Amino acid sequence: MIEDIDHENAERLTALLQIVAAADEEPLPIDTLDGYMTALVCGPVTSSPLQAMDGLFGDDWAAALDAQDATEEFMDRLHLRWNEIAATLDPAALLADQEQMQLMPLITEFDESMKADLLAQGVLTAAQLDSLPGAGVMWVDGFMRAVHEHEAAWYVNEADSEQGQMLDAMLMALAAVAMPQGEQRDAYIAESYEAEDTVDQNVLLDDALFSVQDLRLFWLQPSASDDAVH
Incomplete structure (x- = not known):
């Protein structure tokens, strides 16, 4: 397990x-890439950082970086982050203490100070600030995107089997992290938590990250992954 994220990296x-996202004309925050790679690391499909980029941007994603002679640096830094994710999801460490949060995701925190800076710099308007995604939403979007793109491997178990129900719950x-305020979110919270629990976005995110750790161990079980794609 790593002790901390390499923040400079x-x-x-x-x-x-x-640079890649601008050339693709599709804004993609680091949160989304990080969530996407985390799903590949912990899931049933053997993958790589290169395949993550191909999945998100297509085969010619490196053209903009090539033009700036930055592709090699990007891949070096991408591999470093991939290895960080893998280290935090080390099965031995997870099994040693399943109540300990090991995962250290890259999640942008839009605290009041950052919001004020974005507003002052003219990066976002007041209206846009009000519609910023909740904590972890962009990261979860990336994770679930990877799941959906490899759904044949992720949903290899029968939905009504014990393994299928476990996977569905995780x-x-x-x-739930990406559910907007409303009936669906309220129903999920009512079903999943005790009535006296105070459940906010941070609680949902924390439980989601623990579920990622559980998913890492889940896919190591022969009964869960016998038919998965490798």
């Missing part, structure tokens, strides 16, 4: 990612 990776914990 994460910041530079974010900057290089924006993925629902992730999906």
